Amino acid sequence: MKQTILVVNPNCLQAVTDGMSAALEGFRFPQGPQIRCETLKSGPPGIETQAHVDGITPKLLEWFEHKPERKRADAVVVACFSDPAVTALREVLAAPVIGIGEASYLSAAALGERFGVIAILSRSIPRHRRAQRALGLEHKVAGELPLELKVAELENEQIVWKRLNLLGNKLRDEHGANAVILGCAGMARYRTRLEDALGVPVVDPTQAAVGMALCLLLAKRDALPLANSDALMLEARNQAY
Numbered sequence: 001m002k003q004t005i006l007v008v009n010p011n012c013l014q015a016v017t018d019g020m021s022a023a024l025e026g027f028r029f030p031q032g033p034q035i036r037c038e039t040l041k042s043g044p045p046g047i048e049t050q051a052h053v054d055g056i057t058p059k060l061l062e063w064f065e066h067k068p069e070r071k072r073a074d075a076v077v078v079a080c081f082s083d084p085a086v087t088a089l090r091e092v093l094a095a096p097v098i099g100i101g102e103a104s105y106l107s108a109a110a111l112g113e114r115f116g117v118i119a120i121l122s123r124s125i126p127r128h129r130r131a132q133r134a135l136g137l138e139h140k141v142a143g144e145l146p147l148e149l150k151v152a153e154l155e156n157e158q159i160v161w162k163r164l165n166l167l168g169n170k171l172r173d174e175h176g177a178n179a180v181i182l183g184c185a186g187m188a189r190y191r192t193r194l195e196d197a198l199g200v201p202v203v204d205p206t207q208a209a210v211g212m213a214l215c216l217l218l219a220k221r222d223a224l225p226l227a228n229s230d231a232l233m234l235e236a237r238n239q240a241y
Contacts, residue, residue, distance in 0.1 A: 003033035003220075005213045006073035007206065008063070009185065010040045010056045010080045011047055015155060016186045020079055020206045023188035027210055033074065033217050035210060046151025046186075047080050048121055056084035061092065071095075075213035079185045079206050082127055098212055100205035101128070104181045105137055107208040111201045112178025114142035116171030118164060119183040120154070122146040128183065143175035144183070154186040164190055168198045179203060 007024070009017040021037040028035055042059050044052050060078070064070050076097045078086050083099030090097045108115035119125050125144050132138045145167040147160065154160055164187070171177040179201040182191060188204050195202035 003074040003217045004072075005033050005035045005075045005077060005210060005217070006070060007035065007037045007077040007079050007210060008040055008060070009037065009043075010060060010078060010084055011043045011151060012039060012041050012045055013152060013186070014039050016151065017079075019188045020185055023191065023204055023207060024210055027207070027214060033214065036073075037079075046120075047082055047084060048124065048150060050127060053080075053082045053084045053127070056080070057088045060085040061088060064089070064093070074217055077206065077209045077213055079209070081183050081185060081205055082124075083131065096213070096216055098209045100185060100209040101131055101183075102135065103209035103212050104203045104205035105132060105135055107211075108179045108181050108201075108203045109137055109140045111203070114140055114175075114177055115179040115181060115203075116142045116168075116175055116177030117144040117181045117183045118167050118171070118187070119144055119146045120149055120151060120186075122148065124183070142177040143171055145170060151184060151186050154184065157189075160187070161190060161193070164194055165197055168194055168202070172198055172200055181205065 007020060009020060017037050017039045024035050040059060040063055043056060047053060071093055073095055075095050076089065076093060078099050081101045083101040086097055086099040117128060119128060125146065128144060132141055147163045168180050171180055180198060181203045185206050188206060191202050191204040
């Protein structure tokens with residue numbers, strides 16, 4: 001049976017889910033796990049406050065209970081930068097549960113001496129700092145700057161790009177960031193463009209989390225006959241470039 005990575009967007013904006021799925025297209029290949037992106041329709045239109053984060057746990061637990069087949073996914077990715085419900089889901093699901101915030105911090109920490117973060121709102125930054133301290137990575141954070149835009153406003157490409165480019169340059173030039181994290185799943189469409197403009201690695205959190213999930217699932221295939229295993233890894237490498 002084909003392995004499945006279930007990526008759940010815990011806000012109700014289908015446009016965010018569609019953008020994430022498009023950004024993950026390069027992670028899909030014929031012999032690889034299925035990557036399925038779904039929307040928590042009972043979620044708020046953007047998770048922008050601690051109250052939103054706290055309120056998602058019961059909604060996501062109910063979402064998995066409502067359709068038990070969701071529990072049969074081989075890996076689950078919670079696609080919100082604040083990692084809501086990740087701890088609770090790890091207690092009730094047999095599959096590994098990966099939060100995109102944690103995955104992006106760990107990925108960026110491996111890319112250079114210090115990384116910067118572009119948040120959507122200034123009030124998000126204290127919440128992000130708590131997560132960074134919990135991971136023991138506060139010494140790796142060069143700085144964090146806000147777009148001052150809500151999740152629903154990330155569709156306005158002209159405004160978003162202008163602010164992303166400005167903040168990315170500030171993080172690189174004034175704060176000394178060697179890598180930049182996009183601090184919201186709704187920014188996925190801008191990753192490649194910003195990386196080209198800045199000349200430093202730019203981490204999309206959903207891509208970082210799904211990449212970790214892929215590694216976990218592909219590693220379980222080490223019992224395949226050597227010829228099949230070599231062909232699978234060659235296909236994965238070709239898709240990555």
